[in-house]
Amino acid sequence: MRNMKKIVALMLAFSLVLVGCTSKSTGGNTGPGTSAEQEKFVIRAGIGLNDQHPQFKGLEVFKEYVERESEGRIEVQLFHSSQLGDDIQMMEALQLGSQEMTCPSTAPITSIDKRFMAFDLPFLFPSPQIADAILDGPIGQELLDGLQESGLVGLAYWENGYRHLTNNKVAVSSPADMTGLKIRTMENQVHLDFFRALGAQPTPMPFGELFTAMQQGVVDGQENPVPTIYLQNFNEVQKYTTLTGHVYSPFVLMMSKIFYDGLPTDLQEVVREGAIVARDEQRAINRAYTEELADGLREKGMTVIELTPEQQLAFQTATSSTVEKFRNEIGAETVNKILAEIERLSN
Ligand code: KDG
DSSP: OHHHHHHHHHHHHHHHHHHHHHHHHTTTOOOTTSOGGGOOEEEEEEOSSOTTSHHHHHHHHHHHHHHHHTTTSEEEEEEOTTTTOOHHHHHHHHHHTSOOEEOOBHHHHTTTOGGGGGGGSTTOOSSHHHHHHHHSSHHHHHHHHHGGGGTEEEEEEEEEEEEEEEESSOOOOSGGGGTTOEEEEOSOHHHHHHHHHTTOEEEEOOGGGHHHHHHTTSOSEEEEOHHHHHHTTGGGTOOEEEEEEEEEEEEEEEEEHHHHHTSOHHHHHHHHHHHHHHHHHHHHHHHHHHHHHHHHHHHTTOEEEEOOHHHHHHHHHHTTHHHHHHHHHHOHHHHHHHHHHHHHHHO
């Protein structure tokens, strides 16, 4: 009898250890058959930017919201600076269910769904407010929903921002100044085409490799929004920033569909709400940083070149063929809808 009790106790302890292991390695879903109060979920959210960036601040807001509203049934663990891999690797991990959340720019998502190239067309969104209206409206939602086919749940668009050029060689103020410059781009055909049209030599590479590539002279320059240039200390390896604002770059907060489908519906709701609450805060923080930090770049010793409207137009004209080249590949219907909506909102 005593032995029997021992065996039962051992079996119980063993099964508890097993439950604990499952909860860690599969992101925390203890699986069907367990009672509601035992279910615990872990969301590992990874990004490429560092923990000073508004993107990370947005994730902190998400974590706070989700942990509070789920009453501890969800734990959110945050990873920055490509600790879990680059954008494409993390999206693949989401598809496999070995990571739960990431937040890439739209540019690398095009390796999964070409329609996202629409948002990376040069000089598309005339203001962040128009970008918000389109991204948060039916067109943006349609693209987010489409990600489900690829094993991803698109939760919300956050903001990376208007991208600007930095380099180490020339105070760029015209397309002619770009001739032969080796520019790191994100892994996206539209971005490559844009820089080729300007006469530069674009080199696609993941964000995590960029700083070293600039330091070692593998590339002369790159393009990113002001908060990234400032907070990632690109001034240490770059002399010039030209405020080209050549493309508005959204982020997509996304989740593994395998993980999402395993959440009880009330927790799916908490995750969706958290993504929106954090989106609004993240955009506000990003916009405040964008305003403040352009002067900060000067204080850090960079030469910051502001373009006149005529100079900006020269960049626009030199790259105007990009939309036509990609209209069909992206899907003419999607592109036309976006352009018509921008037109409507601009008037
Ligand atoms: O966390 C997001 C980054 O990984 C990346 O998308 C940032 O804009 C970016 C870039 O240039 O790669």
